[in-house]
Amino acid sequence: MTTADTTPRRFAIVGTGNRAGMYVDALLGPFRRAGSIVAWCEPNPARSGYYDEVVDAAGASPVATYAPPELETMIRTEAVDVVVVASPDSTHGDVVARALHAGAEVILEKPMAMSVAGCRQIQAAAEATGREPVVTFNYRYSPRNSALKQVIASGAIGEVTAVHFEWLLDTGHGADYFRRWHRAKANSGGLLVHKATHHFDLVNWWLADWPDSIYAQGALRFYGPDGAGLGEAGLPRPERGTPGAPGGPSLQAPVDPWAMDLRSSEPFRRMYLDGERFDGYRRDQDVFAPGVTIEDTMSVMVRYTRGVQLTYSLIAYSPWEGYRVSVTGTRGRAELDVVERAAHLPDSEVVDPSARRDHGGTRLGAARLDGERLVVQRHFEEAYEVPIPSGEGAHGGGDALLLRDVLLGPGDDPLGRPAGWRDGIASAVVGLAANRSLATGQPVTVADLGLEP
DSSP, X not given: OOTTOOOOEEEEEEOOSGGGHHHHHHHHTTTGGGEEEEEEEOSOHHHHHHHHHHHHHTTOOXXXXXXXXXXXXXXXXXXXXXXXXXXXXXXXXHHHHHHHHTTOEEEEESSSOSSHHHHHHHHHHHHHHOOOOEEEOGGGGSHHHHHHHHHHHHTTTOSEEEEEEEEEEETTHHHHTTTXXXXXXXXXXXXXXXXXXXHHHHHHHHHTOOEEEEEEEEEOOSSSTTOGGGOSTTOOOOSBSSTTSTTSOOXXXXXXXXXXXXXXXXXXXXXXXXXXXXXXXXXXXXXXXXXXXXXXXXXXXXXXXXXXXXXXXXXXXXXXXXXEEEEEESSEEEEEEEEEESOOBXXXXXXXXGGOBOTTSOBOOSSSOSEEEEEXXXXXXOOEEEOOOOOOSHHHHHHHHHHHHHHHOOOOOTTOOOOOXXXXXXXXXXHHXXXXXXXXXXXXXXXXXXXXX
């Protein structure tokens, strides 16, 4: 489908947790012309009930609800054209394959799957049905990342030989993966699959190449019951963050900067705190509680089929959030520096640089500010800065552009930003191979996993 095809379609959303909100808001608002939501596929009535009220408040028609085993019945009964898969990562392989075989198109939240078997399941279904699942890699659409793609493609730095990529999650965003279902590798594949799939996809896309050999190291150093972030060992902590909830602190307890209070957000209270009585899932688990089986400190080396070397690191407990990318080629180098959040202050999301002080009481001023900068320097020349178009909204302005493509259909895109199942595999395979490397201590080739292009 192209942007010229504006025939309204019938959408169903599988999984009505927080992930679903982006699609619900888009289809009820700025992308309403794409079609209507006709069904939820969700086992927890608190979560589907919350979105029922969102739909009602928008003046849209009521939405039918089906349980996960009824996916095929839902597609048939509601004449569903497109299934949006926003359910936990461990469900992706089964849900996508079933939806494709039932006759629907699929829009899939990243990662494509958290296991080799899940990737193979989706590939087999796509090849058997001839349908192309869309994988939502919204960071491709961020103007700064598109600008770097254009620099590389222009040949300004010559043939790429090496990429260094450092990603920092701060103690707000990073900690959240250790509160929810992601904290168990059996559910999420760990951050090298769930989170880094964005980053590996960017490198694959920038290089227009396929990963070949992967070696990784990683550990749980900061979170969990033995983590360095816990401070003094042996201090008891509540099992969860919401005061007054079973296992939580008392209503009079001091505010804990590591805790999430589900009462502070109406959607989270409705979807998760009220939803516990149906499935027992706690969205606000203590980040230092037992049961964490994912890493928070990771580094990966990747060799690509054309010989490019990638060094990558991911830290999930930085005091600021953002990333740094350097791309070196035979004629020069491009460097992209991005500060997405200059500081995580639990009491305020607004950072006033003039109010910050170091340990001696001296004002730090604008030592670090949100922003982005792309610099190119060719051999024997002065460096120059590449202008980055402004973007609005989440993921560096990428979400709105992504939603346009996945809901209305992509138009001609010289940057090739729309992503399908092959891109999903190319991204997931790096994290999957990295996990195997962590387990064995040895390099792993993509051929070892049987997921070659």
